[in-house]
Amino acid sequence: MKEIGKYFIFLGYLFTNRESFKTHYSLVLDECVRIGVNSIFLFVLVSTFIGAVSTVQTAFNLVAPYIPKYVISQVVREMTVLELAPTVMAIVYAGKVGSSMSGNLGTMRITEQIDALEVMGINSINYLVLPKIVASILMYPLLVIVSGVCALMGGYLVGVVTGILAPTEYIYGIRYLFNPFTITFALIKAVTFGFLVASISSYKGYYTEGGALEVGISSTKAVTTSVIAILLADYLLAQLLLSPA
């Protein structure tokens, strides 16, 4: 409970004694490059393979002859949009970006760079953490969109190349009974997870105490806590936004 309280106080400091918009603008851009552009390759790779594997496994499970083949791509679409792109990739995101944020801030802490900012009268939380959170909220939804497209493309390639289903069947399945709200839902999740990963990882890194070993421990804790928070938030959002009641 104490830790949760400290986390919320930490979030409160994001908005006190703010630096100028101009300062934040360039910092946010830097973070966007670090978070977004540097993660694209990993996201494309992982999601393409996940999409491909989902297609093969769905086809393997749908053995009844009366189930049309386009159902395979329909299932892949629902899995991708609702869970794989926003949630599973959030775990990958926590591993790559979250650990990097935590390590970065942890190193700054143990090498007294954060103290140097504080002594200058600069709110180090506002200066260092707010741009990371804003960039994460901006970039993670974009990465989720890229991820979703790549997963569906991966499924398409494997489905067509291995002859599981015809291109027209795949496209038909992708469009069949499509509910556009699922995209909105995925983006709501993406914004939430982007915030959670950045804020939790920054919090863990910012309060690192000790030396290099503790920086590593903070990074591990940042990933673990972020993943737990993602899974909890995933359930809560599904319950709130998709529950029929």
Added chain:
Amino acid sequence: MIEIQHISKSFGDKKILKDISGTFEKGKPNLIIGASGTGKSVLLKCIVELVKPDEGYVFFDRRNFTEANRNEKIEIRREIGMLFQGGALFDSKTVEENVRFPLDMLAVMPKDEKQDRVNLVLNRVGLKGANKKMPSELSGGMRKRVGIARAIVNNPKYLFCDEPNSGLDPQTSILIDELIQVLTSDYDTTTIVVTHDMNSVMGIGDNIMFLYQGEKLWEGGKDDITHSGVKELDDFVFANKVMIAMRGKTA
């Protein structure tokens, strides 16, 4: 002038600082000395409130820093320059960007003026032409000098140096000490230096505070330190062979 009154600090059950009071004068280096683990750096951090003291007050030119509100503290902190033990340079910025950082964040002046100021202080610390180097390319002494340049670029009223000589060879140590002394007198700052280096003590120790196990045991100048009559201080001072030889000669 900085005044501290009854500063105490504990971490858990361990009492690190015990009721320390003292005054640090303007225009000359004030040294806080003592063996490792006696609370020197913690005291320095308590003064700037990087570590919040459990008890006691700090006054910057009679302004109560401890009881100041957040904005008042920020105002006072903007008058402070601090050199950290490892330099605390921002890894992702060049030497020039590091030194210009306080100006970019805190000062309102034209870009050219900022650049002139950066070049001036880099020149002052003997790092002319090192503008574009990254911190990873610098030696320990150079990092300290960049740290000093960053600390003084904004014309601070108060300068704090945490172990400025740690990890440096004796020659570079002397250069850093001289630099601190000259800058203190030229800019008329209130300077506090935390050190356990006897060369610094004998070189620039005009006003020395000796800490032992979290307590202030002695205060005075370098001329009195060798005959303080305080056993713990004698043990600290004459742990150094050069100082032992010096005592022999004096005797």
